[in-house]
Amino acid sequence: MKKLFIFLFAxxxxxxxxxxxxxxxxxFIPRNGYFSTPISPFSIRGLGVDLNKYVALETGAxxxxxxxxxxxxxxxESKKPMTGPNFTIFVPGExxxxxxxxxxxxxxxxGGFAFYSFAQKLNYGNIxxxxxxxxxxxxANADLKFKNKPGFGYSVGFEYTVNVTRAWGISFETNxxxxxxxxxxxxxxxxxxxxxxxGPAVALDAPDAKVDFTGLEFAIGIILxxx
Numbered sequence: 645m646k647k648l649f650i651f652l653f654a655x656x657x658x659x660x661x662x663x664x665x666x667x668x669x670x671x672f673i674p675r676n677g678y679f680s681t682p683i684s685p686f687s688i689r690g691l692g693v694d695l696n697k698y699v700a701l702e703t704g705a706x707x708x709x710x711x712x713x714x715x716x717x718x719x720x721e722s723k724k725p726m727t728g729p730n731f732t733i734f735v736p737g738e739x740x741x742x743x744x745x746x747x748x749x750x751x752x753x754x755g756g757f758a759f760y761s762f763a764q765k766l767n768y769g770n771i772x773x774x775x776x777x778x779x780x781x782x783x784a785n786a787d788l789k790f791k792n793k794p795g796f797g798y799s800v801g802f803e804y805t806v807n808v809t810r811a812w813g814i815s816f817e818t819n820x821x822x823x824x825x826x827x828x829x830x831x832x833x834x835x836x837x838x839x840x841x842x843g844p845a846v847a848l849d850a851p852d853a854k855v856d857f858t859g860l861e862f863a864i865g866i867i868l869x870x871x
Contacts, residue, residue: 667687667688667865667866667868668687668688668689668690668706668815668817668863668864668865668866669681669687669863669864669865670687670689670706670708670861670862670863670865671861671862671863672708672710672821672859672860672861672862673859673860673861673862674710674712674713674714674725674856674857674858674859675714675856675858675859676714676722676723676724676725676856677710677711677712677713677714677725677728677856677859678710678711678712678725678728679711680708680709680710680711680712681708681709683707683708683709683731687704687705687706687707687863687865688704688705688706689702689704689705689706689736689817689863689865690702690704690815690865690867691703691704692740694742697742697744698741698742698743699739699740699741699742700739700740700742701737701738701739701740702736702737702738702740702753703735703736703737703738704735704736705733705734705735706733706734707731707732707733707734708731708732708733708734709729709730709731709732710727710728710729710730710731710732710761711725711728711729712724712725712726712727712728712729712767713725713726713727713728713855713856713857714726714727714855714856715727715827715829715853715854715855715856716824716853716854716856717850717852717853717854718829718850718853719778719848719850720771720774720775720777720778721774721778722770722771722773722774722777724767724770724773724774725767725770726766726767726770726771726774727761727764727765727766727767727827727855728764728765728767729765730761730762730763730764730765731761731762731763732759732760732761732762733759733760733762734757734758734759735757735758735759736755736756736757736799736819737755737756737757738753738754738755738799739753739754739755740752740753741753747806747807748804748805748806748807749803749804749805749807749813750802750803750804750805751802751803751804751805752802753799753800753801753802753803753819754798754799754800754801755798755799756796756797756798756799757796757797757798757799757821757823758794758795758796759794759795759796759797759823759825759857760794760795760825761792761795761825761855762792764790764792764827766788766790768786771786771788772784772785772786772833772835775833775835776835779835781835781836781837782835782836782837782838783835783836783837783838783842784833784834784835785833785834785835786831786832786833786848787831787832787833788829788830788831788832788833788848789829789830789831790827790828790829790830790853791826791827791828792825792827793825793826793827794825795823795824795825795826795854795855795857796823796824796825797821797822797823797824797857797858798821798822798823799819799820799821799822799823799861800819800820801817801818801819801820801861802817802818803815803816803817803818803863804816804817805867807869810869811868811869812866812867812868812869813866813867813869814864814865814866814867815863815864815865815866815867816863816864817861817862817863817864817865818860818861818862818863819860819861819863820859820860820861821857821858821859821860821861822857822858823857823858824854824855824856824857824858825854825855825857826852826853826854826855827853827854827855828850828851828852828853829848829849829850829853830848830849830850831847831848832845832846832847832848833845833846833848834846
């Protein structure tokens with residue numbers, strides 16, 4: 645993640661090397677999560693350098709307000725998000741294949757990304773529901789602690805740009821993201837069935853639990869070529 649930030653700041657510091665950049669509104673639809681939006685105007689994408697006429701490197705950064713993401717590799721499972729809301733910094737690094745026309749451009753992209761969530765929270769409502777399903781209980785109550793860690797992943801997508809003038813254009817972008825971050829869980833939970841005596845607390849230790857950062861990202865933006 646540190647290397648990606650250094651690369652991003654280097655491109656900003658040396659604008660003569662940059663091919664273009666874009667100010668975009670990005671939207672993320674996570675797997676088993678809630679629809680999430682960026683915090684405008686903190687989304688700058690498309691910073692890059694042309695390696696030749698057809699190939700380029702791009703990066704950028706977006707600050708998302710994540711409504712909720714799921715947790716995988718835990719003892720309990722759910723189709724509902726178990727973290728969030730939070731703020732997430734997302735930094736991609738992509739290899740881009742460019743197919744340019746007179747007024748349009750189609751870019752095929754692939755690469756990796758880093759992300760870090762802060763002000764992270766657990767969604768105890770959905771966690772307790774998942775524990776009830778796991779234990780076949782009527783009532784469950786969890787008390788958990790977690791360690792928040794940076795995450796990494798891979799992405800693939802495409803971007804279609806319509807050049808309104810030589811200086812700027814409008815872009816439409818779609819990316820499929822596949823990533824995760826470790827979130828070790830420790831603590832306990834208790835519960836039982838209505839009419840029965842509640843049993844003792846059950847210890848929980850899930851060192852392999854991960855935040856699932858998988859889903860579709862859509863972006864609409866303005867591309868500035870600097871020409």
